[in-house]
Amino acid sequence: MSGLEVHLPVLQVLIPLLAAPLCFLIRKESLVRFFAIGVTFACFAIATHLLGQVLDGPVIVYEFGGWARPIGIEYRVDILNAFVLVVVSGMAAVVFSAGIGQARRSIPEGREYLFYAAALLCLTGLLGVTITGDVFNVFVFLEISSLSSYILIALGQSRRALMAAFSYLIMGTIGATFLLIGIGLMYQMTGTLNMVDMAERLKDVSDTRTILVALAFVVVGISTKLAVFPLHQWLPNAYSFAPPLVSAFLASTATKVAYYLLIRFCFGIFGIAFVFEQVGIDVVLLPLSIAAMFIGSIAAIYQTDFKRLLAYSSIAQIGYMTLGLSLATQAGVSAGLIHVFNHALMKGALFMVAACVAWRMGGTKIEAMKGLGQRMPWTMAAMVVAGLALVGVPGTVGFVSKWALVMAALEKGSLLIPFLIMASSMLALVYVWRLVEVVYFEAPDTEIEAKEAPLRLLIPTWILAGASIYFGIFSSFAVDVAKRAATQLFAAGS
């Protein structure tokens, strides 16, 4: 490996981390924007390169300062987190190119550089959580990403954004504290913070009550961040009042990283034998996932705001992911991971559509979207494509997810779970179709002056919408990688 290539794991986090303060030096909005876009693309390039490396070779271990564990902190890149890194940095690149800082009426003119700094810090945190091999590092990076996302959300144009950010802050802090308590207990019992060592030593102490409590704290803490039903209360407000592109960014990255963490802790650290056979966490998680699928979708049907609808739909989609996890099989975990990728694409596209609508209309009330099909044909066509993907129509990524998830459930010998998955996707059809009807088949109440969204927004929207079809037809990339990630995870855990 060449000199620079060795350091890619640390550069993955270091580049956005250093770029954030640099924004203060550059200051000028247009320059900062291109700088930030450049940074996200660099991150994406590194992530894809790392993924390529781990797909071909062994797990990459990066030791800070050359100190081997347990003395030094290490970054560990396996297929699982390389995959998540690609999703997070890729989505960041797309959303940043749409001009994440150009939110009308949100950010005082001349202060946009602060916004970009916060967004880059948020990205740093998310990438850091994903790449690190040290549980305390996880907590630190999680806080970095959370604190910066509170800022981003609070900048939403309505005053209610402040309240939404505040309640997210409360919930997020509780979640993080729980995680920290859990980590503390684990440290107390094992004397290490390194994930690999910890997994090794936990085996000896897994029958203690302390570890049981640690598991409870960790799982509840992460579940709060992940918005697992019924810990989802913060999500609808946060997503619907944040600036539109921030919602697009967070919806397609933040929850994905939290999901990754849950997988890492359950399968990589505590171990499948302890979590599922000894404690039986699936007894709780499975019903909650199914409840999320239904309650999230039903709530989405009754929303009057487009972004809020998407937020509730996210809760349901997270239900699919945790359902895959709670099956506790390789097929289940890989189905969940496939959905991480696919959901990032389609929900990212839909939030981008919301951003287009907000840009032209000033808001995202569904009522006000009547007849937009004629005014913003390309935007709305993207909404239909991504919406159908959400329903799981064949030829889209949603179908691939559903296929994998149902096959995983069938493998467990259950017909009921597949049926429930199908039934909940019918609910998705109801709320997606409601939008389609409003947009295409209803005449606008008043003459609206909206026209097609600017290309700056439209192109990223269509990149995501196009990807939801492309990867729905040529799905082997996501499916292969997710399968291999799950295989590697299970091989290491056993």
Next chain:
Amino acid sequence: MDTQTTILLSVLILPIVGAVGVVVLGRWPNLRDSWTVGIGISTFVNVCRLIGPVMDGARPAYALPNWMPGLGLGFEVEPLGLLFALVASGLWILTSLYGFGYMRGHQEVNQTRFFTCFAVAIAAALGIAFAGDLVTLFLFYEILTFSTFPLVTHAGTEAAMRAGRVYLGILVSTSVLFLLLAILWTASLSETLRFTPGGILDGKISGASAGLLLLLFAYGVGKAALMPFHRWLPAAMVAPTPVSALLHAVAVVKAGVFTVLKISIYVFGIDFLSADGLSDILMLIAATTILVASIRALFLDNLKARLAYSTISQLAYIVLGAALATSAAAMGAGLHILMHALGKITLFFVAGAVYVVAHKTEVSQLDGLGRRMPFTFGAYFIASLSIIGLPPLGGAWSKWFLVTGAFDAGQPWMAVVFMVSSLLSIGYLMPVVVRAFFRPLPEGEDDGIREAPLLMLLPICATALACIGIFFYADGVYRLLAPVMGLGG
């Protein structure tokens, strides 16, 4: 890539090219409509070019690589699919001609959107016809549903939207809840989802689970309109008549029963189906649907609604043919796809012509119209006889094989069902003829009612004549299908 594969792909792509062309040429109606016909004819000709090789035993195929690991998207031409493709693409031309007459005569708006969706729907129907595996079939099945939604709700009124929701709701929910589940279940049992002669499930599943799987498939194909999931079909009759004609007598509903037939032959396999009374429940459901729908049709005054229920009953013939699971019954079912399509499309054409010319929609309003529109109602008479199943009309052959098949399967009661249903169909089809020809025109009726415009009359006469012609040339169709049905060619 050999010639046959090229033809196969061209058949799949041409209607899409057609759809794009319709959008582009939307501003010039004459050019747009000629384009549609041109594309229709070239598609049909290309489908016809596949007949020879397929009869010689060739199975042109094309697989799209790189889908999910272990699963491919692919196409394969086999006799049954070819028959369906012939029916769909051939009748598309006639319906287009008829559609121009209807839409212009009726001064409908959004004609470009209409003909675009029409072309996409045909593309989807052809995709279903040539699908090489269950997933591909499902993909095109859903495209067909969504592309026909704008056609069904063409009027844009509140009633049309409501009907559209019923249409979409039933078709999509059955397909996702049952059909997709059944496909996935099959995938977990068998390593392949390709349509394989003799089936892929034999020995992999048995007893009650097999019965459940069959029911999931049968009800999953909501387009086959088995009761109690038939409500979408009458609801969809709010659509303009050309839509009702092509989509709800040919493309959509035939896609449904074709899928059922294809699944019984290529997924379950006739031998497996007939073993252990696996399909008994399906048989009962189909028989009930036949009878109940026929009786319901007797009491409906709206002509299109009556024809819709007649369609439900006739579709169940095909499902019953598949469920009987004998070679003769399956042959009857295959033939009936063609025969019923020819007959029913004529009937819908007539209903539309009467609506455009005389603005009449109810059976009770048709008194005396036969004398003003002799060709139209003459065609109606011929097509009715074919639906009833009398020689010398095409419908006689399919009914012959279905009844023979019922006896072969040791189910004489099912033969009785076919017979009773024929009597019922006389009951709901013939009153129209009687009223039109033998009752006087009511006092004070508008004298302006004349024969339908030529663009509409030509397709009407063409399909009616085809009903007669096919009686004499059914042998060709029989030879085409025989290898699939396990009958010696």
